[in-house]
Amino acid sequence: MFKSAQDLIAAIITRKRFDHSSLDYFKAALKEMGDPQNGLRMLHVAGTNGKGSTTNYLRSLLQSAGYKTGSFTSPHLVVHNDRIRINDINISDQDLLYYGNLTYPLWQKYSLAMFEIDTLISFLYFQDHQVDFAVYEVGLGGRLDATNVITPLITVITNIGYDHTELLGETLPLIAKEKAGIIKEHIPLFTSERKPECLKVFQEVCKDRHASMQRIEALPPKRVKDHLVLLDDKRGELPLSTLAYYQCENATLALRVIEYLADQNIIAITNKEIKEGLAARWLGRFEIIRNNPLFILDGAHNQEGIEALAISLQECPRPRRVVFSALRDKPYTSMLQRLKEVCDQVIVTQFEFYRAQSAKDLAAGVDVIIEPDYEKAIQKALDQSPEGTVAVTGSLYFISEVRWKFLENEKNQV
Numbered sequence: 001m002f003k004s005a006q007d008l009i010a011a012i013i014t015r016k017r018f019d020h021s022s023l024d025y026f027k028a029a030l031k032e033m034g035d036p037q038n039g040l041r042m043l044h045v046a047g048t049n050g051k052g053s054t055t056n057y058l059r060s061l062l063q064s065a066g067y068k069t070g071s072f073t074s075p076h077l078v079v080h081n082d083r084i085r086i087n088d089i090n091i092s093d094q095d096l097l098y099y100g101n102l103t104y105p106l107w108q109k110y111s112l113a114m115f116e117i118d119t120l121i122s123f124l125y126f127q128d129h130q131v132d133f134a135v136y137e138v139g140l141g142g143r144l145d146a147t148n149v150i151t152p153l154i155t156v157i158t159n160i161g162y163d164h165t166e167l168l169g170e171t172l173p174l175i176a177k178e179k180a181g182i183i184k185e186h187i188p189l190f191t192s193e194r195k196p197e198c199l200k201v202f203q204e205v206c207k208d209r210h211a212s213m214q215r216i217e218a219l220p221p222k223r224v225k226d227h228l229v230l231l232d233d234k235r236g237e238l239p240l241s242t243l244a245y246y247q248c249e250n251a252t253l254a255l256r257v258i259e260y261l262a263d264q265n266i267i268a269i270t271n272k273e274i275k276e277g278l279a280a281r282w283l284g285r286f287e288i289i290r291n292n293p294l295f296i297l298d299g300a301h302n303q304e305g306i307e308a309l310a311i312s313l314q315e316c317p318r319p320r321r322v323v324f325s326a327l328r329d330k331p332y333t334s335m336l337q338r339l340k341e342v343c344d345q346v347i348v349t350q351f352e353f354y355r356a357q358s359a360k361d362l363a364a365g366v367d368v369i370i371e372p373d374y375e376k377a378i379q380k381a382l383d384q385s386p387e388g389t390v391a392v393t394g395s396l397y398f399i400s401e402v403r404w405k406f407l408e409n410e411k412n413q414v
Helices: 005-012 024-032 051-064 093-109 114-128 172-182 196-208 246-263 271-278 303-313 332-342 359-363 374-383 396-413
Strands: 042-046 069-072 084-086 133-137 154-157 189-191 213-215 221-224 227-232 236-239 287-290 294-298 320-325 345-350 369-373 389-394
Touching: 005 093, 005 114, 024 093, 024 114, 042 051, 042 172, 051 069, 051 133, 051 154, 051 246, 051 271, 069 114, 084 114, 093 114, 114 133, 154 172, 154 246, 172 196, 189 196, 189 246, 196 213, 227 246, 236 271, 246 271, 246 303, 287 396, 294 396, 303 332, 303 389, 320 332, 320 359, 320 374, 332 345, 332 359, 332 389, 345 359, 345 374, 359 369, 369 374, 374 389, 374 396, 389 396
Parallel strands: 042 133, 042 154, 069 133, 154 189, 189 213, 294 389, 320 345, 320 389, 345 369
Antiparallel strands: 069 084, 221 227, 227 236, 287 294
8 A cells, every 4th residue: 555645656667557458457446445436427539639638628618517526637737636526626646545455456456547547536536526428538449448438428539640559550540440439329529620530430430429519619719819710600709718720620629519418408508607618728839838938838859740739839029939848759840840830940859758759859850959958958949039039849748848847947937
């Protein structure tokens, strides 16, 4: 048994998944705990990009309407606890320790990995705290993800892109098929995907499982000073707390899901509560840390993410300087080339993580500045002038580390 949450987390993060072909072991563990997931009303969100943001918008909208709402997301951005939240408040160290010790006998018995342990703890925590709803973000893929043991009210697939191809497949239809694994019998699917080959996969799976499918178009945005506003014919202007254009799609997708739940009399929500809910912030996604220069953190961790970031950066003041680091399995060369198209300076760096690529290898064949020490790289970008924009992007693990380090330094200087 563990004596502190820190010891528990240190043990959890060492747990690797040994079998990627089945959820049988995890289902057996859940059964031994009484299948706590079956007592929850849940929404399930998958996709290559935007699933964390969409989860957060759904959580915020439900919470604004007065519902006690759990959310499960990954990876964590600040501390491990922020994966499991109720009304946007992290599970406490005390509760995490309690549920960790409660489930510990099952870890070895069923060879549970970190993500499965976190998922199990979240089910128990949300059940015991009697949440009205719980919104679950898929960790990886869909069909074989630990969260796919749930039977939700709604399934959501944001979009399909090339990511984790070694596990999900080399083509978009294969990846779409894995993501579509979360579609359940008679459970509606909402998606903002546009590519015909992916939509065809969704339609086939929905037909097979007698599930309806709704494809969502993002509401048109306009920029108002330091944020965007969605223009809705029905409700007028809906302010977002972001300058990221890619969030318009995620916010609209969440809004349409909430409207469906309201139409089905599953929830009640007012226009005022919708406006409050859509003002949600999501850390590490076009997050403005400070101004002069504009300093942005954005977890654009794959090609599609970088493309979305590039569109929003084009609206930001010049000179634009970017600090980038990524994992070994990402298409970092093409990601850097896209950043060079919209930025005046690109600095490549590295961070300590077992899957991280070195700055030298990231920069191979691309005309960029190399600075292996990421703190020096960021400071170099910030110190060049008070004008313009500095964006730190790449791996979410990198963004998490930078955010913690930077905000800790800021705090210590106060």
